[in-house]
Amino acid sequence: MKRLLLSGLLLLTVQGANATSIFAGQAKAAAVCSQCHGIRTPSADAPFPQLAGRDADYLQSALKQYRDKTRKSDIMNAIAGSLSDDDIANVVAYYARLKP
Numbered sequence: 058m059k060r061l062l063l064s065g066l067l068l069l070t071v072q073g074a075n076a077t078s079i080f081a082g083q084a085k086a087a088a089v090c091s092q093c094h095g096i097r098t099p100s101a102d103a104p105f106p107q108l109a110g111r112d113a114d115y116l117q118s119a120l121k122q123y124r125d126k127t128r129k130s131d132i133m134n135a136i137a138g139s140l141s142d143d144d145i146a147n148v149v150a151y152y153a154r155l156k157p
């Protein structure tokens with residue numbers, strides 16, 4: 058019984074690590090992205106594009122282009138370079154479902 062419970066827990070953790078997590082995305086956005094992009098709207102005088110409510114496919118491909126440097130931006134190349142596929146999926150899932 059104990060063993061069954063344990064393997065069930067293990068399975069849950071493994072699935073949890075792979076599933077897109079809006080909560081992980083929210084944490085990442087709050088810690089990193091919001092400094093420039095804000096959560097819903099960037100500060101008015103800043104040159105930072107808004108992310109909230111944008112198309113998920115667009116955001117995802119933009120971040121991957123920054124990461125592999127096919128899209129150039131000193132700032133975003135550095136930031137996207139440190140993101141894993143899961144980080145990108147999570148943060149995109151979070152921003153895309155926000156109301157702008």
Ligand code: HEC
Binds near residue numbers: 093105107119133
């Ligand atoms: C230090 C400031 C800064 C931080 C932090 C930052 N960004 Fe950016 N981001 C920018 C700037 C500046 C641009 C515009 C770059 C360009 O001209 O392509 C941009 C552009 C983008 C774009 C493209 C938007 C579009 O309309 O094409 C996406 C997507 C993006 N950032 C996502 C993120 C995510 C996700 C994070 C957090 C992991 C993040 N950014 C953190 C400054 C920042």
